[in-house]
Amino acid sequence: MAVPEEQKGATPIENQPVSSSHEAADTTASASGTDIVSYSQTTDHDQASDYHSGYDHSYEDPYSGQSYPPATAEAAGGSSTPPPSTPPADEEGDDDDGMLRMSFLEHLEELRNRIIRILIGVGIAFAVSLVFADIMWKAISEPAAVALAALGYPPTLKQLTPMDAFTTIYMKLPLLAATFLSSPWVLWQIWGFVAPGLYKKERRFAGPLVISSAGLFVLGGLFAYFVAFRFGLEFLLGIGRDINVEPAINMVDYFDLFVNVTLGIGIVFELPVVIFFLSLLKIVSARFLVEHSRYAILIIVILAALITPTPDVFNLMLFSVPMVVLYFVGVFAAYLLELRRDEKSFPWLSILVILTAILGISGGLIWALVAKYGYKLVSHWPFLIR
Numbered sequence: 001m002a003v004p005e006e007q008k009g010a011t012p013i014e015n016q017p018v019s020s021s022h023e024a025a026d027t028t029a030s031a032s033g034t035d036i037v038s039y040s041q042t043t044d045h046d047q048a049s050d051y052h053s054g055y056d057h058s059y060e061d062p063y064s065g066q067s068y069p070p071a072t073a074e075a076a077g078g079s080s081t082p083p084p085s086t087p088p089a090d091e092e093g094d095d096d097d098g099m100l101r102m103s104f105l106e107h108l109e110e111l112r113n114r115i116i117r118i119l120i121g122v123g124i125a126f127a128v129s130l131v132f133a134d135i136m137w138k139a140i141s142e143p144a145a146v147a148l149a150a151l152g153y154p155p156t157l158k159q160l161t162p163m164d165a166f167t168t169i170y171m172k173l174p175l176l177a178a179t180f181l182s183s184p185w186v187l188w189q190i191w192g193f194v195a196p197g198l199y200k201k202e203r204r205f206a207g208p209l210v211i212s213s214a215g216l217f218v219l220g221g222l223f224a225y226f227v228a229f230r231f232g233l234e235f236l237l238g239i240g241r242d243i244n245v246e247p248a249i250n251m252v253d254y255f256d257l258f259v260n261v262t263l264g265i266g267i268v269f270e271l272p273v274v275i276f277f278l279s280l281l282k283i284v285s286a287r288f289l290v291e292h293s294r295y296a297i298l299i300i301v302i303l304a305a306l307i308t309p310t311p312d313v314f315n316l317m318l319f320s321v322p323m324v325v326l327y328f329v330g331v332f333a334a335y336l337l338e339l340r341r342d343e344k345s346f347p348w349l350s351i352l353v354i355l356t357a358i359l360g361i362s363g364g365l366i367w368a369l370v371a372k373y374g375y376k377l378v379s380h381w382p383f384l385i386r
Helices: 022-032 104-131 133-151 164-181 183-197 206-237 251-268 271-280 286-291 293-307 313-341 348-372
Strands: none
Touching: 104 133, 104 164, 104 183, 133 164, 133 206, 133 251, 164 183, 164 206, 164 251, 183 206, 206 251, 206 271, 206 313, 251 313, 271 313, 286 293, 286 313, 293 313
16 A cells, blocks of 8 residues: 655554544544544553453454553553452451351241240140249239228129139239240340340340340330329229129129230330331431320320220320330430430430439438328339328
8 A cells, every 4th residue: 555755754643543532533634634544542441350351351443453451540541440359258258257048948947946845835834834823813813902991892803614724823924924924035036136136236126125025015014013003993993882883793804804904014115126117117206206205195195095094085095104204214315315326425314313313312201201291102003102
């Protein structure tokens, strides 16, 4: 092929190193006024990818046979950065540390084992409760005896059918007691089934959640027995006293009412745990709960009205006030969780000093009332009478 005289001795454009930038090639073409066949690579690849690290991308001119090195970031005027190093194998699974991988059948097998353990735990608690069934029945029937005696009636419950005493005292009552006694074991087995699918940082909540859930459930049952159930029962039994109505309480109906109130309040006392879980899943926040607390209080009052066995305002407040307190306990737990996420600390020492001062002042007032003014402590609400 003939070469024009003005281009003799000049370096052929096609033999110049090929730039990785298409804009540079276009500029050269426009400056020379000639058509240039570009031999630059048309496939885009990441400089730090395995493609570049494992394959030689040097360019060989098909016309002249001259080889050229591949275009680099330095040739394009940029700075070279070393490819990111692959993290060590022991650092890749930090979040998956301890996470158990199981198949569907293995999950079913694990669920079966957990259910068997729960039933065994409940069965042992039932056997222990059966030994003390008579003592527990005296304790459960004691609020009815106190309420009937206060209203001037014989402090006894009635058995209407031959099987009432057996089914209530030796079947239903031990089962109720076993439910409360085995609640920590049941919650622990439920958590043991769920925990293998959680991250290590999430499993650290196992102990506090099991203890707080079981403790709140038992605390709700104690509150129902010592406070709520006693006031509600005395109110219900005294409704017809002035209109010639004498109560004859069937022991089965009495126990059913006791179970409904006790379990209902025990479940309601789990409100802080529910709020904590919602905050843990980032469904709600402490700020959101405080801003919408008026709606929460309204819902709590409506729920308390459904649970309360009596229609009077006093018993309604007796149920709703502890529930409102539990709601704000849950808000406080959500706030502590958010502080932990932000790597902040709560002033526990100051709060502990304030609570100690409050408890000291309260204890001093109770001592003064008992020692100076003739009050005495009792085992039921209001716990301090004259």
